[in-house]
Amino acid sequence: MHVGGIFCKVAKASDCKNHEILLAKLHFCGIRLMSEDCFRSHLTNKRQKVEVKSPDSTKFFFFSLSVWGILKHGVPQGSIVGPLLFIIYVNDLQLRINSTSQPVLFADDTVVVITTKNFEDVC
Numbered sequence: 001m002h003v004g005g006i007f008c009k010v011a012k013a014s015d016c017k018n019h020e021i022l023l024a025k026l027h028f029c030g031i032r033l034m035s036e037d038c039f040r041s042h043l044t045n046k047r048q049k050v051e052v053k054s055p056d057s058t059k060f061f062f063f064s065l066s067v068w069g070i071l072k073h074g075v076p077q078g079s080i081v082g083p084l085l086f087i088i089y090v091n092d093l094q095l096r097i098n099s100t101s102q103p104v105l106f107a108d109d110t111v112v113v114i115t116t117k118n119f120e121d122v123c
Helices: 019-028 033-043 082-090
Strands: 002-009 051-053 063-065 101-106 109-116
Touching: 019 033, 019 082, 082 101
Parallel strands: none
Antiparallel strands: 002 109, 051 063, 101 109
């Protein structure tokens, strides 16, 4: 048998999750009622703005501030549930991959292991 691996690292994994898709997947997994409301509250109606300042050591001072925007993607970083939410978000990945491959998921790291008798299938 020949074995190959595809190693995937999702950049800014906490920023890429669509809230509506994630909430639908949580509902599908059996998260309902108060628990579902808790996750909905954790994810929705979050706002952010970006502030840019020049370093104090420069001779001029640059300051820019964006308007408030409502977040439709991502989960709060540093939360305990962040890695769990990512796993739930990608947990149906194996349904999208052919039968000779098996994904191994951990937080935002994914490895797709390919096992086949034909070497060309690995390449």
